[in-house]
Amino acid sequence: MAGQTLDFPNAESLKRLALSESGFIFDPVTGNSFTVNHTGLAILRLLQQTLDAEHITRRLQAEFDIDAALAERDVIEFTGLLRGSFV
Amino acid sequence: MKTPPLTVAITGMNALPDNPGPGLGVARCLKEAYGEAVRIVGLGYDALDPGLYLGQYCDRAYLLAYPLNGTEVLLERLAEIHALERIDVLIPCLDAELPLMIGLADTLAGLGVKTFLPSAGQFERRAKASLPALAQAAGVTYPEVKALASAQFFRDCEQDGWTYPLVVKGVFYDAKIAANAAQAEAAFGDIAAEWGLPVLAQRFVAGEEYNLAGVGDGQGRLLGEVMMKKRAVTSKGKAWAGVATADESLAGLARQLVAELQWKGPLEVEVMRDAKGNYQLIEINPRFPAWIYLSHGVGRNLPALLLELALGRPAPAMAAPRPGTMFIRHALETIVPMSLFQTLIMQGQCAPEPAQARPSTEIRHPIKEAL
Numbered sequence: 001m002a003g004q005t006l007d008f009p010n011a012e013s014l015k016r017l018a019l020s021e022s023g024f025i026f027d028p029v030t031g032n033s034f035t036v037n038h039t040g041l042a043i044l045r046l047l048q049q050t051l052d053a054e055h056i057t058r059r060l061q062a063e064f065d066i067d068a069a070l071a072e073r074d075v076i077e078f079t080g081l082l083r084g085s086f087v
Numbered sequence: 088m089k090t091p092p093l094t095v096a097i098t099g100m101n102a103l104p105d106n107p108g109p110g111l112g113v114a115r116c117l118k119e120a121y122g123e124a125v126r127i128v129g130l131g132y133d134a135l136d137p138g139l140y141l142g143q144y145c146d147r148a149y150l151l152a153y154p155l156n157g158t159e160v161l162l163e164r165l166a167e168i169h170a171l172e173r174i175d176v177l178i179p180c181l182d183a184e185l186p187l188m189i190g191l192a193d194t195l196a197g198l199g200v201k202t203f204l205p206s207a208g209q210f211e212r213r214a215k216a217s218l219p220a221l222a223q224a225a226g227v228t229y230p231e232v233k234a235l236a237s238a239q240f241f242r243d244c245e246q247d248g249w250t251y252p253l254v255v256k257g258v259f260y261d262a263k264i265a266a267n268a269a270q271a272e273a274a275f276g277d278i279a280a281e282w283g284l285p286v287l288a289q290r291f292v293a294g295e296e297y298n299l300a301g302v303g304d305g306q307g308r309l310l311g312e313v314m315m316k317k318r319a320v321t322s323k324g325k326a327w328a329g330v331a332t333a334d335e336s337l338a339g340l341a342r343q344l345v346a347e348l349q350w351k352g353p354l355e356v357e358v359m360r361d362a363k364g365n366y367q368l369i370e371i372n373p374r375f376p377a378w379i380y381l382s383h384g385v386g387r388n389l390p391a392l393l394l395e396l397a398l399g400r401p402a403p404a405m406a407a408p409r410p411g412t413m414f415i416r417h418a419l420e421t422i423v424p425m426s427l428f429q430t431l432i433m434q435g436q437c438a439p440e441p442a443q444a445r446p447s448t449e450i451r452h453p454i455k456e457a458l
Contacts, residue, residue, distance in 0.1 A: 026410075026411050028410030029333065030295070030332065030360070031297075031315075031318070031330040031331075031332040031410070032316075033330075
Protein backbone atom coordinates (compact mmCIF):
# COMPACT_ATOMS: atom_id res chain seq x y z
CA MET A 1 0.00 0.00 0.00
CA ALA A 2 2.88 2.34 0.81
CA GLY A 3 3.23 4.78 -2.00
CA GLN A 4 0.31 3.24 -3.82
CA THR A 5 -2.31 5.61 -5.23
CA LEU A 6 -5.83 4.29 -5.37
CA ASP A 7 -8.25 5.70 -7.89
CA PHE A 8 -11.09 6.81 -5.62
CA PRO A 9 -14.25 8.49 -6.86
CA ASN A 10 -13.95 12.25 -6.42
CA ALA A 11 -14.24 13.55 -2.89
CA GLU A 12 -17.32 15.65 -3.62
CA SER A 13 -19.26 12.63 -4.87
CA LEU A 14 -18.36 10.68 -1.75
CA LYS A 15 -19.09 13.47 0.72
CA ARG A 16 -22.62 14.00 -0.57
CA LEU A 17 -23.64 10.37 0.10
CA ALA A 18 -26.20 9.78 2.83
CA LEU A 19 -25.03 6.76 4.87
CA SER A 20 -27.38 4.95 7.20
CA GLU A 21 -26.40 2.64 10.04
CA SER A 22 -28.10 -0.24 8.22
CA GLY A 23 -25.76 0.08 5.26
CA PHE A 24 -28.31 1.71 2.96
CA ILE A 25 -26.59 4.39 0.87
CA PHE A 26 -28.36 7.18 -1.04
CA ASP A 27 -26.82 9.60 -3.52
CA PRO A 28 -28.98 12.77 -3.48
CA VAL A 29 -27.62 13.99 -6.83
CA THR A 30 -28.16 10.87 -8.91
CA GLY A 31 -31.04 9.39 -6.90
CA ASN A 32 -29.23 6.05 -6.87
CA SER A 33 -29.24 3.88 -3.78
CA PHE A 34 -27.36 0.72 -2.88
CA THR A 35 -26.44 -1.37 0.11
CA VAL A 36 -23.06 -2.18 1.65
CA ASN A 37 -21.89 -4.48 4.43
CA HIS A 38 -20.24 -3.32 7.65
CA THR A 39 -16.81 -3.19 6.04
CA GLY A 40 -18.07 -1.17 3.08
CA LEU A 41 -19.87 1.23 5.39
CA ALA A 42 -16.75 1.71 7.45
CA ILE A 43 -14.66 2.40 4.34
CA LEU A 44 -17.23 4.86 3.01
CA ARG A 45 -17.29 6.71 6.33
CA LEU A 46 -13.53 6.97 6.22
CA LEU A 47 -13.57 8.04 2.59
CA GLN A 48 -15.88 10.93 3.52
CA GLN A 49 -13.07 12.17 5.76
CA THR A 50 -10.00 11.44 3.68
CA LEU A 51 -8.78 9.88 0.46
CA ASP A 52 -5.56 8.69 2.12
CA ALA A 53 -5.55 4.92 1.40
CA GLU A 54 -2.94 4.13 4.04
CA HIS A 55 -4.86 5.96 6.73
CA ILE A 56 -8.08 4.18 5.76
CA THR A 57 -6.36 0.80 5.83
CA ARG A 58 -4.88 1.42 9.28
CA ARG A 59 -8.24 2.54 10.67
CA LEU A 60 -9.98 -0.46 9.13
CA GLN A 61 -7.36 -2.80 10.57
CA ALA A 62 -7.91 -1.34 14.04
CA GLU A 63 -11.72 -1.23 13.84
CA PHE A 64 -12.17 -4.84 12.69
CA ASP A 65 -9.09 -6.31 14.37
CA ILE A 66 -7.76 -7.80 11.14
CA ASP A 67 -4.30 -8.05 9.69
CA ALA A 68 -2.91 -5.38 7.41
CA ALA A 69 -3.03 -7.53 4.27
CA LEU A 70 -6.73 -8.25 4.66
CA ALA A 71 -7.57 -4.62 5.38
CA GLU A 72 -5.56 -3.53 2.36
CA ARG A 73 -7.30 -6.07 0.13
CA ASP A 74 -10.73 -4.91 1.33
CA VAL A 75 -9.91 -1.28 0.60
CA ILE A 76 -8.57 -2.08 -2.87
CA GLU A 77 -11.55 -4.30 -3.73
CA PHE A 78 -14.12 -1.85 -2.43
CA THR A 79 -12.47 1.02 -4.24
CA GLY A 80 -12.77 -1.00 -7.43
CA LEU A 81 -16.48 -1.42 -6.84
CA LEU A 82 -16.94 2.29 -6.19
CA ARG A 83 -15.16 3.37 -9.35
CA GLY A 84 -17.65 4.00 -12.08
CA SER A 85 -20.53 4.07 -9.62
CA PHE A 86 -20.28 7.77 -8.93
CA VAL A 87 -19.90 10.96 -10.84
CA MET B 88 -68.62 35.92 6.66
CA LYS B 89 -67.03 32.83 5.22
CA THR B 90 -64.87 33.45 2.16
CA PRO B 91 -66.16 31.48 -0.83
CA PRO B 92 -63.71 28.87 -2.06
CA LEU B 93 -61.50 29.55 -5.04
CA THR B 94 -62.69 27.66 -8.10
CA VAL B 95 -59.89 26.19 -10.16
CA ALA B 96 -60.54 24.40 -13.45
CA ILE B 97 -57.96 21.77 -14.40
CA THR B 98 -57.61 19.74 -17.59
CA GLY B 99 -55.69 16.49 -18.06
CA MET B 100 -57.76 14.39 -15.66
CA ASN B 101 -56.93 11.32 -17.76
CA ALA B 102 -54.99 9.55 -15.02
CA LEU B 103 -54.43 6.40 -17.09
CA PRO B 104 -52.09 3.84 -15.53
CA ASP B 105 -49.56 3.59 -18.37
CA ASN B 106 -49.53 7.24 -19.40
CA PRO B 107 -51.27 9.49 -16.88
CA GLY B 108 -52.18 13.10 -17.55
CA PRO B 109 -51.01 15.62 -14.94
CA GLY B 110 -54.43 17.03 -13.99
CA LEU B 111 -55.18 14.72 -11.10
CA GLY B 112 -51.76 15.36 -9.54
CA VAL B 113 -52.33 19.11 -9.85
CA ALA B 114 -55.77 18.77 -8.24
CA ARG B 115 -54.33 16.71 -5.36
CA CYS B 116 -51.63 19.31 -4.76
CA LEU B 117 -54.19 22.10 -4.59
CA LYS B 118 -56.44 20.13 -2.25
CA GLU B 119 -53.41 19.47 -0.01
CA ALA B 120 -52.52 23.17 0.05
CA TYR B 121 -55.96 24.79 0.31
CA GLY B 122 -58.32 22.08 1.58
CA GLU B 123 -61.92 23.27 1.45
CA ALA B 124 -60.79 26.72 0.38
CA VAL B 125 -60.50 25.44 -3.18
CA ARG B 126 -63.06 23.80 -5.49
CA ILE B 127 -61.73 21.76 -8.35
CA VAL B 128 -63.57 21.68 -11.66
CA GLY B 129 -62.12 18.77 -13.62
CA LEU B 130 -62.17 19.13 -17.39
CA GLY B 131 -61.83 16.00 -19.51
CA TYR B 132 -62.06 14.92 -23.10
CA ASP B 133 -63.33 11.40 -22.43
CA ALA B 134 -66.07 10.15 -20.14
CA LEU B 135 -63.67 7.46 -18.94
CA ASP B 136 -61.04 9.92 -17.71
CA PRO B 137 -60.54 8.51 -14.21
CA GLY B 138 -59.88 11.80 -12.43
CA LEU B 139 -63.38 13.03 -13.23
CA TYR B 140 -64.86 10.47 -10.84
CA LEU B 141 -62.60 11.05 -7.86
CA GLY B 142 -64.82 13.21 -5.71
CA GLN B 143 -62.15 13.80 -3.10
CA TYR B 144 -60.11 15.76 -5.67
CA CYS B 145 -62.69 16.77 -8.27
CA ASP B 146 -65.77 18.64 -7.05
CA ARG B 147 -67.38 18.96 -10.45
CA ALA B 148 -66.55 17.36 -13.80
CA TYR B 149 -67.15 18.55 -17.35
CA LEU B 150 -66.37 17.22 -20.78
CA LEU B 151 -64.69 19.38 -23.42
CA ALA B 152 -64.61 18.89 -27.19
CA TYR B 153 -61.23 17.67 -28.47
CA PRO B 154 -58.78 20.47 -29.37
CA LEU B 155 -58.99 19.66 -33.10
CA ASN B 156 -62.47 21.21 -33.04
CA GLY B 157 -60.77 24.58 -32.76
CA THR B 158 -60.65 27.67 -30.62
CA GLU B 159 -64.24 28.83 -31.02
CA VAL B 160 -65.72 25.53 -29.87
CA LEU B 161 -63.36 25.45 -26.91
CA LEU B 162 -64.13 29.04 -25.92
CA GLU B 163 -67.86 28.47 -26.18
CA ARG B 164 -67.62 25.42 -23.92
CA LEU B 165 -65.36 27.12 -21.38
CA ALA B 166 -67.75 30.10 -21.28
CA GLU B 167 -70.67 27.72 -20.62
CA ILE B 168 -68.80 26.07 -17.77
CA HIS B 169 -67.66 29.41 -16.39
CA ALA B 170 -71.26 30.65 -16.33
CA LEU B 171 -72.15 27.68 -14.12
CA GLU B 172 -69.03 27.48 -11.96
CA ARG B 173 -67.49 30.99 -11.87
CA ILE B 174 -63.98 29.75 -12.54
CA ASP B 175 -61.28 31.87 -10.88
CA VAL B 176 -58.23 30.19 -12.42
CA LEU B 177 -57.78 27.73 -15.28
CA ILE B 178 -54.75 25.41 -15.28
CA PRO B 179 -54.43 23.56 -18.61
CA CYS B 180 -52.27 20.46 -18.32
CA LEU B 181 -52.09 18.91 -21.80
CA ASP B 182 -49.63 19.81 -24.56
CA ALA B 183 -52.11 19.49 -27.44
CA GLU B 184 -54.61 21.95 -25.99
CA LEU B 185 -52.07 24.56 -24.88
CA PRO B 186 -51.78 26.49 -28.18
CA LEU B 187 -55.54 27.03 -28.06
CA MET B 188 -55.55 27.93 -24.38
CA ILE B 189 -52.70 30.39 -24.88
CA GLY B 190 -54.61 31.98 -27.75
CA LEU B 191 -57.67 32.32 -25.51
CA ALA B 192 -55.85 33.64 -22.42
CA ASP B 193 -56.78 37.30 -22.97
CA THR B 194 -60.39 36.49 -23.82
CA LEU B 195 -60.67 34.29 -20.75
CA ALA B 196 -59.16 37.05 -18.63
CA GLY B 197 -61.88 39.34 -19.95
CA LEU B 198 -64.43 36.84 -18.67
CA GLY B 199 -62.75 36.77 -15.27
CA VAL B 200 -60.85 33.48 -15.74
CA LYS B 201 -57.18 33.91 -14.84
CA THR B 202 -54.38 31.82 -16.29
CA PHE B 203 -50.59 31.80 -15.92
CA LEU B 204 -49.36 30.72 -19.32
CA PRO B 205 -46.45 31.40 -21.67
CA SER B 206 -46.87 33.48 -24.81
CA ALA B 207 -47.32 31.76 -28.16
CA GLY B 208 -43.73 32.71 -29.01
CA GLN B 209 -42.33 31.20 -25.82
CA PHE B 210 -44.39 28.06 -26.37
CA GLU B 211 -43.08 27.67 -29.91
CA ARG B 212 -39.43 28.22 -28.96
CA ARG B 213 -39.46 25.20 -26.65
CA ALA B 214 -41.26 22.93 -29.14
CA LYS B 215 -39.34 19.73 -29.83
CA ALA B 216 -38.37 20.77 -33.35
CA SER B 217 -37.14 24.18 -32.12
CA LEU B 218 -35.18 22.82 -29.19
CA PRO B 219 -31.70 22.85 -30.79
CA ALA B 220 -31.90 26.58 -31.48
CA LEU B 221 -33.17 27.31 -27.98
CA ALA B 222 -30.52 25.14 -26.35
CA GLN B 223 -27.81 26.89 -28.34
CA ALA B 224 -29.10 30.32 -27.33
CA ALA B 225 -29.27 29.25 -23.68
CA GLY B 226 -25.81 27.64 -23.74
CA VAL B 227 -27.18 24.17 -23.01
CA THR B 228 -26.01 20.92 -24.61
CA TYR B 229 -28.57 19.01 -26.66
CA PRO B 230 -28.70 16.06 -29.06
CA GLU B 231 -29.37 16.84 -32.72
CA VAL B 232 -33.05 16.73 -33.76
CA LYS B 233 -34.47 16.44 -37.26
CA ALA B 234 -38.12 17.00 -38.24
CA LEU B 235 -39.31 14.38 -40.73
CA ALA B 236 -42.24 14.24 -43.09
CA SER B 237 -41.29 10.80 -44.42
CA ALA B 238 -39.72 7.61 -43.09
CA GLN B 239 -37.24 7.59 -45.99
CA PHE B 240 -34.74 9.36 -43.73
CA PHE B 241 -34.22 6.18 -41.69
CA ARG B 242 -33.02 4.22 -44.72
CA ASP B 243 -30.36 6.78 -45.66
CA CYS B 244 -29.49 8.47 -42.38
CA GLU B 245 -26.29 6.51 -41.73
CA GLN B 246 -24.83 8.09 -44.86
CA ASP B 247 -25.47 11.48 -43.24
CA GLY B 248 -23.60 10.56 -40.08
CA TRP B 249 -26.55 9.39 -37.99
CA THR B 250 -26.14 6.13 -36.10
CA TYR B 251 -28.47 3.63 -34.50
CA PRO B 252 -29.92 3.51 -31.93
CA LEU B 253 -31.78 6.78 -32.35
CA VAL B 254 -34.99 8.14 -30.85
CA VAL B 255 -38.20 8.61 -32.86
CA LYS B 256 -40.55 11.13 -31.26
CA GLY B 257 -44.00 12.61 -31.77
CA VAL B 258 -44.30 16.35 -32.00
CA PHE B 259 -46.46 16.41 -28.83
CA TYR B 260 -46.07 12.99 -27.18
CA ASP B 261 -44.41 9.63 -27.44
CA ALA B 262 -40.82 8.55 -27.97
CA LYS B 263 -39.44 5.20 -29.07
CA ILE B 264 -35.83 4.05 -29.23
CA ALA B 265 -35.12 2.39 -32.58
CA ALA B 266 -32.16 0.02 -32.92
CA ASN B 267 -32.28 -0.13 -36.72
CA ALA B 268 -34.03 1.27 -39.78
CA ALA B 269 -36.89 -1.22 -39.65
CA GLN B 270 -37.72 -0.36 -36.04
CA ALA B 271 -37.43 3.35 -36.80
CA GLU B 272 -39.81 3.11 -39.76
CA ALA B 273 -42.31 1.17 -37.67
CA ALA B 274 -42.05 3.77 -34.90
CA PHE B 275 -42.49 6.53 -37.47
CA GLY B 276 -45.71 4.90 -38.72
CA ASP B 277 -47.12 4.41 -35.21
CA ILE B 278 -46.32 7.93 -34.06
CA ALA B 279 -47.48 9.61 -37.28
CA ALA B 280 -50.78 7.73 -37.07
CA GLU B 281 -51.38 8.82 -33.49
CA TRP B 282 -49.90 12.31 -33.34
CA GLY B 283 -49.50 13.41 -36.97
CA LEU B 284 -46.53 14.92 -38.78
CA PRO B 285 -43.81 15.94 -38.48
CA VAL B 286 -42.20 13.05 -36.65
CA LEU B 287 -38.86 13.83 -35.05
CA ALA B 288 -35.61 11.91 -35.11
CA GLN B 289 -33.25 12.62 -32.22
CA ARG B 290 -29.75 11.33 -31.67
CA PHE B 291 -29.61 8.81 -28.85
CA VAL B 292 -27.93 9.95 -25.67
CA ALA B 293 -26.62 7.26 -23.36
CA GLY B 294 -27.17 7.90 -19.69
CA GLU B 295 -29.88 8.22 -17.08
CA GLU B 296 -32.94 10.40 -17.41
CA TYR B 297 -33.73 13.13 -14.90
CA ASN B 298 -36.72 15.46 -14.82
CA LEU B 299 -37.11 18.89 -13.29
CA ALA B 300 -40.43 20.61 -12.69
CA GLY B 301 -40.76 24.29 -11.87
CA VAL B 302 -42.62 27.50 -12.56
CA GLY B 303 -41.29 30.39 -14.62
CA ASP B 304 -42.35 33.79 -13.31
CA GLY B 305 -42.43 35.36 -16.78
CA GLN B 306 -39.53 37.64 -15.91
CA GLY B 307 -36.73 35.16 -16.35
CA ARG B 308 -36.75 33.49 -12.93
CA LEU B 309 -37.30 29.81 -12.22
CA LEU B 310 -39.25 29.25 -9.01
CA GLY B 311 -39.45 26.16 -6.80
CA GLU B 312 -37.59 23.63 -8.91
CA VAL B 313 -38.16 19.97 -7.99
CA MET B 314 -35.91 17.27 -9.46
CA MET B 315 -36.73 13.61 -9.87
CA LYS B 316 -35.24 10.41 -11.18
CA LYS B 317 -37.54 7.62 -12.34
CA ARG B 318 -37.01 4.40 -10.43
CA ALA B 319 -39.62 2.33 -12.29
CA VAL B 320 -41.45 3.06 -15.52
CA THR B 321 -44.61 1.91 -17.30
CA SER B 322 -44.59 0.26 -20.71
CA LYS B 323 -44.72 3.79 -22.14
CA GLY B 324 -41.71 4.95 -20.17
CA LYS B 325 -43.72 7.03 -17.72
CA ALA B 326 -42.71 7.16 -14.08
CA TRP B 327 -44.27 4.49 -11.91
CA ALA B 328 -41.90 5.19 -9.05
CA GLY B 329 -39.41 8.00 -8.60
CA VAL B 330 -37.09 9.65 -6.12
CA ALA B 331 -36.47 13.33 -5.53
CA THR B 332 -32.91 14.41 -6.27
CA ALA B 333 -31.05 17.69 -5.84
CA ASP B 334 -28.32 18.75 -8.22
CA GLU B 335 -27.34 22.37 -8.49
CA SER B 336 -25.93 21.87 -11.99
CA LEU B 337 -29.32 20.62 -13.26
CA ALA B 338 -31.08 23.49 -11.53
CA GLY B 339 -28.60 25.86 -13.18
CA LEU B 340 -29.33 24.39 -16.61
CA ALA B 341 -33.07 24.88 -16.08
CA ARG B 342 -32.50 28.46 -14.90
CA GLN B 343 -30.57 29.21 -18.09
CA LEU B 344 -33.48 27.93 -20.20
CA VAL B 345 -36.13 29.79 -18.23
CA ALA B 346 -34.10 33.00 -18.40
CA GLU B 347 -33.58 32.63 -22.15
CA LEU B 348 -37.28 31.98 -22.73
CA GLN B 349 -38.54 34.41 -20.08
CA TRP B 350 -40.86 31.47 -19.48
CA LYS B 351 -44.19 32.12 -17.79
CA GLY B 352 -46.03 29.18 -16.28
CA PRO B 353 -45.31 25.58 -15.33
CA LEU B 354 -42.73 23.49 -17.15
CA GLU B 355 -40.88 20.21 -17.02
CA VAL B 356 -37.30 19.95 -18.23
CA GLU B 357 -36.19 16.45 -19.29
CA VAL B 358 -32.46 15.72 -19.48
CA MET B 359 -30.07 12.81 -19.82
CA ARG B 360 -27.08 12.63 -17.49
CA ASP B 361 -24.09 10.84 -18.93
CA ALA B 362 -21.44 8.82 -17.06
CA LYS B 363 -19.36 11.97 -16.50
CA GLY B 364 -22.26 13.84 -14.92
CA ASN B 365 -22.92 16.09 -17.91
CA TYR B 366 -26.50 16.90 -18.81
CA GLN B 367 -28.03 17.00 -22.27
CA LEU B 368 -31.42 18.59 -22.82
CA ILE B 369 -34.01 16.21 -24.22
CA GLU B 370 -37.33 18.04 -23.95
CA ILE B 371 -39.14 20.92 -22.32
CA ASN B 372 -42.79 20.19 -21.58
CA PRO B 373 -44.91 23.34 -21.29
CA ARG B 374 -46.94 22.13 -18.31
CA PHE B 375 -46.71 20.30 -15.03
CA PRO B 376 -45.67 16.63 -15.28
CA ALA B 377 -47.90 13.77 -14.10
CA TRP B 378 -45.54 13.22 -11.13
CA ILE B 379 -46.21 16.74 -9.81
CA TYR B 380 -47.66 15.39 -6.55
CA LEU B 381 -44.05 14.75 -5.53
CA SER B 382 -43.68 18.54 -5.33
CA HIS B 383 -46.10 18.50 -2.41
CA GLY B 384 -44.17 15.58 -0.95
CA VAL B 385 -40.94 17.59 -0.87
CA GLY B 386 -42.57 20.72 0.55
CA ARG B 387 -42.54 22.64 -2.73
CA ASN B 388 -46.17 22.50 -3.83
CA LEU B 389 -45.78 23.87 -7.36
CA PRO B 390 -49.47 23.95 -8.35
CA ALA B 391 -50.14 26.03 -5.22
CA LEU B 392 -47.26 28.31 -6.21
CA LEU B 393 -48.75 28.68 -9.69
CA LEU B 394 -52.18 29.45 -8.28
CA GLU B 395 -50.75 32.23 -6.13
CA LEU B 396 -48.99 33.74 -9.14
CA ALA B 397 -52.12 33.46 -11.30
CA LEU B 398 -54.06 35.35 -8.62
CA GLY B 399 -51.44 38.10 -8.69
CA ARG B 400 -50.13 37.29 -5.23
CA PRO B 401 -46.44 37.06 -4.31
CA ALA B 402 -44.75 33.69 -4.71
CA PRO B 403 -44.73 31.81 -1.38
CA ALA B 404 -41.39 30.84 0.14
CA MET B 405 -40.27 27.36 -0.86
CA ALA B 406 -38.80 24.77 1.50
CA ALA B 407 -35.27 23.50 0.89
CA PRO B 408 -35.13 20.53 -1.50
CA ARG B 409 -35.67 17.15 0.16
CA PRO B 410 -33.75 14.60 -1.93
CA GLY B 411 -34.60 11.02 -1.13
CA THR B 412 -38.36 11.52 -0.93
CA MET B 413 -39.94 8.87 -3.13
CA PHE B 414 -43.28 8.25 -4.77
CA ILE B 415 -44.74 4.97 -5.93
CA ARG B 416 -47.93 4.86 -7.97
CA HIS B 417 -50.57 2.21 -7.69
CA ALA B 418 -53.54 1.16 -9.76
CA LEU B 419 -56.85 1.64 -7.98
CA GLU B 420 -60.40 0.89 -9.04
CA THR B 421 -62.95 3.59 -8.43
CA ILE B 422 -66.50 2.31 -8.12
CA VAL B 423 -68.67 4.48 -10.36
CA PRO B 424 -72.46 4.37 -10.27
CA MET B 425 -73.83 3.99 -13.79
CA SER B 426 -75.96 7.06 -13.15
CA LEU B 427 -72.82 9.20 -12.77
CA PHE B 428 -71.27 7.89 -15.98
CA GLN B 429 -74.61 8.35 -17.74
CA THR B 430 -74.88 11.96 -16.58
CA LEU B 431 -71.39 12.76 -17.80
CA ILE B 432 -72.08 11.15 -21.20
CA MET B 433 -75.50 12.68 -21.73
CA GLN B 434 -75.09 16.08 -20.10
CA GLY B 435 -71.34 16.57 -20.38
CA GLN B 436 -71.04 17.19 -16.64
CA CYS B 437 -71.41 15.49 -13.31
CA ALA B 438 -70.73 16.00 -9.63
CA PRO B 439 -68.69 13.07 -8.32
CA GLU B 440 -69.34 12.33 -4.67
CA PRO B 441 -66.44 12.11 -2.26
CA ALA B 442 -65.59 8.41 -2.00
CA GLN B 443 -66.23 8.21 1.71
CA ALA B 444 -69.71 9.73 1.34
CA ARG B 445 -70.93 6.97 -0.96
CA PRO B 446 -72.78 4.21 0.97
CA SER B 447 -71.37 0.78 0.23
CA THR B 448 -74.87 -0.60 -0.39
CA GLU B 449 -75.11 1.51 -3.53
CA ILE B 450 -72.57 -0.60 -5.30
CA ARG B 451 -74.54 -3.81 -4.97
CA HIS B 452 -77.18 -3.00 -7.57
CA PRO B 453 -75.60 -0.76 -10.15
CA ILE B 454 -77.86 -1.83 -13.01
CA LYS B 455 -81.01 -1.30 -10.99
CA GLU B 456 -79.71 2.11 -10.00
CA ALA B 457 -79.00 3.08 -13.58
CA LEU B 458 -82.48 2.09 -14.64
